[in-house]
Amino acid sequence: MIRYVGKRLLLAVVVVLLVTVATFVLLHLLPGGPARGILGVKATQEQIDAFNHSAGFDQPLPVQYWDYLLRLLHGDLGESYSMNTDVTTLLGERLPKTLVLTATSTLLAIVVALPLGVWQAVRRGGVLDHLGTGIAFVLYATPVFFLSLLLIILFSQALPWFPAQAAQGDTLGELLSQPGSLVLPVLAGAGATVAAFSRYMRASTLDNLTEDYVRTARAKGTPERVILWRHVWPNSLTSVVAMLGYYVPVIFGGSLVVESMFNYPGVGLLFWNAARNADYPVLLGVVLVIAIATVAGALLADLVQLLIDPRIRRAGAHDHA
Amino acid sequence: GAREQHGGGGQNEVPGGTVRFALPPSATPNWILPISYPGYTASYNSAIQSTMYVPLYAYDGTSGAVAMDEQASAAEPPVYSADGRTVTIRLKPLTWSTGTPVTTRDVEFWFNLVRAGKDDWGAYTSGLIPDNVTAFHAVDEHTFTLTLDKTYNNDWFTANQLTYVIPLPHQEWGDGDADRTPEGAKRIFDHLVAEAKNLGTYASNPLWKVVDGPFALRNFTANGAVSLVKNPRYTGEDPARLDGVDFLTFTSSAAEYNVLRAGGVDYGYLPTSNLGQQPELEAQGYTIEPWNGWSITYIPYNFNNPALGKAFSQLYVRQAIQHAVDQQAISSVIWRGTASPGYGPVPQDNDPQYLSDRQKTNPYPFDLDAARNLLASHGWRPGSDGVLTCEGDCGEGVARGTRLEMTLLTESGSDETDGTMQELKSELARIGIELNINSQPLNTVLATGTTCKPEEPSCSWQLSYFGTQGSWYFPAYPSGEQLFTTDASVNFGGYTDAVTDQLVSASTQANAAQTMLDYSARLAEQLPVIWMPNPPYQVSAIDSALHGVSQDPLAGLQPQRWFWTKEVAR
Amino acid sequence: MSVLSIENLRVTYGDSPAVDNLSLTVGKGEIVALVGESGSGKSTAALAVLGLLPGNAKVTGSIELAGQDVLGLRGEALRRVRGKGAGMVFQEPMTALNPLRTIGFQLAEAIRNHDEQPKRLKHYRDRCAELLDRVGVPEPRRRLDQYPHQLSGGLRQRVMIAIALAAGPELIIADEPTTALDVTVQQQILDLLRDIREHEGTGTLLITHNMGVVADLADRVLVLRQGRVVEEAATTKLFEHPEADYTKQLLAAVPLLGTASHSEPEPADAVLSLTDVVVTYGGRRVVDSVSLHVGAGEIVGLVGESGSGKTTLGNCALGLVKPKSGGVRVFGEPLNGKARRHIGAVFQDPASSLDPRMTVAQTIAEPLVVHTRQGRRERLRRVRELLDAVELPESLLHRYGHELSGGQRQRVSLARAVVLGPKLLVADEPTSALDVSVQATVLDVLARLHEEFGFGCLFISHDLAVVDRVCDRVAVLSGGRVVEQGPCEQVLRTPEHEYTRALLLASPVPDPARQRERRLARAV
Amino acid sequence: MTTLDPTISLAPAPERRHRGTLSAFLGHRTAVAGGILLLLVLAFCFLGPLLYGSDQVHTNLQAARLAPGAGHPLGTDDLGYDVLGRLMVAGRTSLIVGVVAGLIATAIGAIWGALAGYAGGWADAVLMRIVDTGVAIPALFLLLVAATLVTPSVWVLAVIIGCVSWLVPARLMRAETVTLKERDYVKAISVLGAGRLRIVFRHLIPNAIGTLMVNLTFQIADAILLVAYVSFLGLGVPPPTTDWGAMLSKGITYTYDGAWWLILPPGIAIVLVVCAINFLGDGLRDAFAVRGRR
Ligand SMILES: Nc1ncnc2c1ncn2[C@@H]1O[C@H](COP(=O)(O)OP(=O)(O)OP(=O)(O)O)[C@@H](O)[C@H]1O
């Protein structure tokens, strides 16, 4: 098992490295480089040259990448071109906020969607199942920015229950001190996820309901409720968990829109602004963080599966690519 | 949150209170040192800096014309010698918050630092300040003279050169007379820059606590949220009437507007698409007011483009294109009346001082027939797809068979810009010009649409638009030396015109008011670029109980003059 | 008094009846067998007893179990009968147990479901351990905390039986309880079922298609065909004097050990020779220096229990597995692309041996497409010939794999394997998924093709009787090693190795009297 | 952006696939409803302009932001385009991008996954690490870079989105291949010495077609949503081409003005089509999956 985890970790590192290479190369495909955008319309050619020199853009790409890696090893992600702060600080400030947002909305999605999926599977084909499916699809099909706006109009303006923006301030503490302001962003972030997760769970539960062990459990007189929750549920969960791990980038993508709608200064927005301003160090930093989060998510899902599923626990190194 | 009601003020000042001011998205302050540094040029930096560090000369446009704001300046108006080569300046009795007075040494300190670090100074242009000041002479504690390398237009020199000068606290930031040697000055300069590169420490670093302006810094976060408090030690004529100002940051203008609707800002802005909400906002106690900028907006032609550069060089082509721009409609429909048409190189809606009649009366009004005739009479005939093709003598260098099909590189992310471009495309189509629109992030537009030589691959761009926020904000004196003279740094399209060059240099060097008017008329006629409606700096929503606000076209803020006419709890 | 009595049971899925007018009783302590080919409705009948049929099944008739009419029961009442009225043992012990729950959990639950005062599961530990002990699971306490995948197939099936016994039912319904198991393990399970009948006095409804198992265990037999009972008789009587034609056919199709006669194979060049082949998976030697030769025109059987390495060895011959050491020579050379042209392969599972997206014609023609440049007509002609050779009507040419029966599919696989006229055929349990009667026809076809093409053949099987019938020579594999090798006459009649002997004794023969003798012989 | 990954319920069941697939699909009422709805939308977008003409090329600032009324059943937008007509041309973009992107993603993913799964060993590891890498790079980043490098026309956008979203089908296909290649028929064919490509294209991909088809529907729906996000972020197709996402994201800036005709039509169109496609996929899933049909 330790070998298994070790192997997964190694692969994770490889993937993260590949991500940095890919991002690096892609960034350098962009025309013009960042200098103009950073220095503005009024910058002179001398200033642009000086900028390019100090950012190392006059070096060959492999050299630049190597330097980047070396700095990375020292935990140095570079300085933001446009925000006068080093990337580590920026991420340190914003990552927790995004994590709070995404974690709560994902948690909410899980808490709502999984039982919902099971419940629909049990009532397969019934009116409520169709209703649930319909709602899930509508939710899934509603772009997050549209959903956010609807939430704001409904619950912040028509009914002034929650603020239209997240609590401001630099620290996580300030954010958490106004939990009410998190309600709408979390709801908006959870929408599509609830829809997707409940579909998975429904499908997975349906599959498991036709398994032989369910028949065995029935044959020995086990009540349906017990069959559902003590037999089918953990089995359906294993396959859903595997997929949750790969959901990290999707959740992140959603959080970008949520953040911009609710004035929530998180990583998603940082990423977006950095992309528009060609703030390479920040871009690289954020992409790195997302890559790590994705890989970690997959790893975590594997470990959770490892905990739930005794077969994997023993077999250990099964291929899961 | 319950919605917060605004307005309700009386006539009389209620001293104190704070104001919540909404910063535009992604324009968050990021530099505190009052010597600008390349790459750290967010738009609100200088507005905030000037509340803490009083510049030698401040200009604003609050009086209706852009003029010197004596109250906000650290010196009395300059006195130029008859030959124009010596300026004598007398400082006002300001003091630093440590108690030491502001003296000529503090001005000299600025000159020493900037001379030593000019390569890293964001506003540096070779040959201009500080290069054009050959000597600094302190007459006494409060009076000094500057010797200039040649004669300059006085207005230009004061407005566009001396405004850069800001007395700095020599006592606290300097190191004895070390700044009097270039090495020492460079050391100090580098040290200050290094400290300023540490945004996280702004609020705590003792360096930035020494101020001579009406406000001092209380907080400065990496998000760009800044809080100012009244400087109790301020000794000038322009003290703060508020207790403080909080600058709020927003992730998008939609987010800001949502907060504005909820009443969470006192001085904010609204996207033009929400202008229909004016009555509701007014009922909520806001005053809605467009804030016009001291700026012009345009689309440069790339005269060096191998395919169309020669066609662009034909004045009649530019005239035809300009005739197809319905500035009136764009301003009133797409910008909902907040933008104003611009017909030439001088900002048009603030000040008649530099504006020629020629520019003001629009030499090329929207007229598709005129445009068609111009092109038809020069040998352009529509092809099978309706796009004009050169079939006659279309002017020097324009090859037969040239098609008037051009690509416009434009800034993405703004509905107004997208709308303007569609309108432009649509009108140009009607005169037989096909316009392809390629929208890209601002950075890409700027990086792509640069000065180039025809043979370079980077010269493939044809038209470029980066004017959603206005293409160019002028310093107080709106001369065109950076924009339209041959080889000027921001002359991206490579426009050259000997007459223009001469007019521009006259406008900066001679003391004749007429040169600016001539320049204005010349370029309004010559069309070095496509003149476009000039969008407002922003459309503000201001609590109607907040008085003393003037929306300075130069984008200054002067929050020290704001005051409440009602009790605010904060 | 009977513990189960079914009268006029009729089950339909859609329109066609799966079980038609079935009447049957099981008395206390009686073992009643239900036999019949695949799809004859055996499982359907068994599931009906506990009300476990899927929603689309329509049931009429009556089923009386433990004094209650099962068909009238719903919800809680039905639940109470399940497990208590009858315990159920299913065929596939791996999927029938929940992979995520411990043995202890699944067993305790079976007890708790019928406890008047349900307690927490851990209270039932002692009882669970007793039950496991009863069904012959060694170290029962330790097993309670293990998961299904940690047990061997035989142990799992014992656990299933323990679960069936947990609530003390009067009846055990065992649906193909040994089909998935090795012969030796099968024998143990059969012994256990008999032991339970003797000591607990439970009645048993045994469902199987293996006549040997019937002969070994059952008191009374019902032969089912297409949902109808064609014959019902006491076991001895049935085997001695089968009345219905169908029963006779069925019994005749069962290959019998030691009845085949073998011609002496003439020595020939080896088409396949494996020398000292070693295959390891993760360090474990799965095939351990095996040497084996298949001469031209010779059929060599490879037998052994599950996991003994038969398939692995076969795959080595086919080049699907690279041996760690040792030599694989085909037609005297190491395996190469040219040689592949002359190799054919047939595998166990008829369902997966044909590409479901291809017609019979396309499937059979595929080797021609890969290896020859023949035109369409030419190919089609060849395909027709082959179809003839495997005794399939031409009407099947444009059918897809799933539109064929299992036996037909395996014949198509055979046709594909021999279409290029191979010199070597590797057949990995080609009939083990088939009914005895179907198996007989496929084996006949194989024999005919062998006659015609004269290929050498490596025939893998776990059924000694089949091997005896088909092969000239046989190799017995155990734990990756060949323990005995020689002509069938010799190895299967007078085995030298102990393991071969055990295998032979464990394979049930369809003769109750002989089974009794063999049982006694084993007991000694 | 999100992806309803259909792996879970798909146990390929080749033996029953053909007969019954169509009837199972037709028996699935919501799926049929989805299909019909989709046809209606297609007709609306592609045939609608023949019946309802409106100038979607030239702006008409004089007629901007008109409320629904005579001449403009759904009003006009901020540039004076007729909203009903615009809905049709925008739908074309959304649908073309969705379908083309879905097809491209599925095609690349299927081939990639099949090659990886069938090759196994090192090649598999390398190919799948590339997929992992792709998954870990935010799609938005790739879109941004791509949009900067090329001018996004409708087709270019479709290709870009397709190239960004092939990762999920690649994963699916690999998983499918790994199980399929253990099938005896694949073994039998490879024993014959058939080439790798023949096996991949003639045997593996056709047999995973059910999975791929279902995934395709989700890919299409996701691509349509992705276009909407891309437009929201200002990277969409250049004007005057437009798509529902762009209409919606522009429309919602007029929410407070109560200009419902700028918001609801594209919003409802997106929701309807994405729902219809998902229902279709759901139906296909049931039609292809045999276990759930017992
Ligand atoms: N859920 C179902 N829906 C429709 N038909 C079914 C279903 N289950 C079984 N059948 C059909 O009913 C008939 C009897 O099936 P059953 O499973 O009882 O046969 P069996 O004798 O147990 O066969 P085997 O030996 O293969 O297990 C078969 O023709 C089968 O195809």
Ligand SMILES: Nc1ncnc2c1ncn2[C@@H]1O[C@H](COP(=O)(O)OP(=O)(O)OP(=O)(O)O)[C@@H](O)[C@H]1O
């Ligand atoms: N790909 C593999 N990876 C690891 N172990 C394997 C693999 N294939 C087979 N084995 C192991 O090798 C041993 C021999 O397997 P093989 O399939 O050859 O047995 P067999 O005799 O054909 O059994 P059966 O009768 O069940 O088909 C078994 O213990 C099996 O678990």
Ligand SMILES: [Mg+2]
């Ligand atoms: Mg059965």
Ligand SMILES: [Mg+2]
């Ligand atoms: Mg095997």
Ligand code: NI
């Ligand atoms: Ni796993």
